Amino acid sequence: MGNSTSNTLAFVDDFDATRPGLPGADLSWLKDIREAGIERFSDLGLPTPKLEDWKYTRLRPLEDTVYQPITEEDGMAVIDHVPSLLPDPGGRPRLVFVNGRMRPSFWIVGDLPDGVHLEYLRDVLMHTPEWAEAHIGRLHGDAEGQSLVALNTAMMDSGFVLRVDAGVKVEQPLEVVFIGGLTDHPVAYFPRNLIVLGEGAEATVVKHYVGMGVGAYFANTVTEIDIGEGARLNHYKVQAETLDATHLSTTHVHVAKDATYEYFNLSIGGRLSRNEVSVRLEGEGAHAGLNGAYLMRGSEHCDNTTMIEHLAPHTTCREIFKGVLDDQSRAVFQGRIIVRKEAQGTDGHQLCKTLLLSTGAEIDVKPELEIYADDVKCSHGATTGQIDETALFYLRSRGIPEALARNLLVQSFLGEALDEISNEEVRLAFTDKVLHWLPAACFLSEEWRDV
């Protein structure tokens, strides 16, 4: 292994010392998969741009910073409020993690119907270890070959579990807040989340990754999702980490017959972030909607990598990603759609559009279609460019100040992606986040905000 990965390998060297403190230390099956994970990670090392999938993203922060595994003490950092994404968290179910550690004191159990279980992973390992054994590492298939997943498997120290029994529908969004940045030294943590929906179940999960302090941290998240027949999961995520944070997230989703997976990722903060989502449409009539928006400034770098694999007939997907890049920021979009031989009648559409607001910004796009069936309709489109000068002129000729006109144009540009969020409450909350990100938001009067 080269020197470039020596920093994070500190974990690997310290693994024996760290292990006893990790949740589920007394479970032998967990011990086994942790060991297998650390071995695979040692073999593979951190991904480098030499790998085709990592061509545009180099994990520089992991090379130049030494991170320590999180301690219980770090998890006790004082916070005065929980930055909930949704207004009035009143009786709304909510889990909170601080510096990668669960904070039961902020836990709102809320008013959940029977058959819905939203718990901390640590509790699940303690109370229903057999359920955890049957699900952890079972959903991501051959993803064990991914070194970041292997690292997470070895080190997993937090995370949540959502189980919804067959036929149960949860109307209100369930929120999970991950607060980072409140340590005085660089730390690393490894949440592992599991979402399992029974037949015909429905749920909406909002994950809010938010940096509150200024500390450097490395979050390596893995989420495994299994959506049963005819079920529906709305999975929304906001990644608003600090300017020193590295956020690497891998999500693996299985979608059964006639089930629907809706995903939206809003990236608005983080020194380096990568959100990798891989969806397997396994049953006839399964549908995936993968959407996102990325708003970057400064020297932030964000990477959205998606893969949708059509494995059954008449499966459909729709993908819209939109981005706005300012200053010297850089964004990467890699979207791959694979249509296997069995997946006749597939319908797939993908679109990625990026606005560059500054000369120093950079966008790298790699949409990919890999098609082995003939009765298909697949397309992708990608554009990059700047704000349309004629549209700007039109607005200004109507007396709208330039800064406001630019904001309006950016907002409407992003609107096409935000419109894909089917949950209205979440859509409004995300739109609000976008408005706050826009430069010179003070020009926007209240009435403009509601547009």
Add this chain to the structure above:
Amino acid sequence: MVATTKTVEQVQELADDKYKYGFVTDIESETAPKGLNEDTVRFISAKKNEPEWLLEWRLKAFRHWLTMSEPKWSKVTFPPIDYQASYYYSAPKGTDDGPKSLDEIDPELLKTYEKLGIPLKEQEFLSGVAVDAVFDSVSVATTFKVKLEEVGVIFCPISEALEKCPDLVKKYLGTVVPYTDNKHATLNSAVFTDGSFVYIPPGVRCPMELSTYFRINAKETGQFERTLIIADKDSYVSYLEGCTAPMRDENQLHAAVVELIALDDAEIKYSTVQNWYPGDENGKGGIYNFVTKRGACRGRNSKISWTQVETGSAITWKYPSCILQGDNSVGEFYSIAITNNCQQADTGTKMIHLGRNTTSKIISKGISAGRANQTYRGLVKMSPKAEGARNFTQCDSLLIGDQCGAHTVPYIESKNKTAIVEHEATTSTISEDQLFYLRQRGIPAEAAVALVVNGFCREVLQQLPMEFAVEAQKLVGISLEGSVG
């Protein structure tokens, strides 16, 4: 659906007997000893009476080649190539002194060209195309020399150019595709045997289309030709290239390099119809077509346009590219790729925008049938200095049958906010609605498929020069014969 099932069957029927260019010409040829080492390189260089600097350049390339590994990122699979099992130089005997006129050429050879549809004698009077025919490794005849010399155009085998205008060759050779570029191009730099050289002087519009016909004839030979075209200020040239090879069981390697240089206000139009032997229906034999083609728009307002019709070869690995250095320069890429049976093609283009207001356009049409796999792989890169640059890309794939694959892998890298990149790609099968519409107008299913495929390719076919358009349309027919009537 009836028509589709039929189509699939018919496509599968398409066996090697459709490859009408699969004849071998029985000519004695002189070859270098089998295998590849520094002596082979020296042998080739000595055979060609090359100047010292070129031998040194070849040797540098060869030594660098030894350190390189095969490019692995493309979506093609083949067993490792045994570079020692090929001949690197094969010349029809009796050409040592070079043919003085067409009358001196071996009549067997001329017959070969007649079968290919380029009767050298006739065309001088009829078609008005100047042809440089490369047979295995050596240029055998170049027609229309006199007429071209009148306007100052140099069009000759590159070996002859080394004697006639060594300074031009030395100045430009390897400046677009350096000898370190990639393993195949580096091999070519070490062992290239011949190829065409074109120089269009300032202000000259080349009075006729220039054309080269490549053919691999001898067994176990690789063909490594190198083409260098320089369009000086305010000049124009249209260049055509065609390729065929006989049917053989073993795979033969074709690793060519093409370098184009366009200076201020110059325009080069480069058209290729590639119909190397694709192997039989089980994927046995066929040419490995690993080609590096690149053009540099060095001057202001210069333009390079690539048009290709790729129907042959067992494996195609080819990315004709444009480096748009000059302000306002234009790059174009029009491509039709047809793969059938077990053919594999990984092809596309690179448009590197460096200058201001540079524009590029990519139109790619892929048709995949049988058990073939085809990939469009392209890069559009906007550098920080490419103010106001623009690109438009359209790639469409058509799948015929459920055993084939069609893949699209575009790379877009933009570092300039004023640059606009637009990319669109679609993959589909021939729509039943279209077929139904045509059939209910009394058009038989086969003819209907033919119409749809022709319409699908039309945008690209229109770009071909007249002489080639006819051949290309025929080739599209041959490659998909049965399915397109």
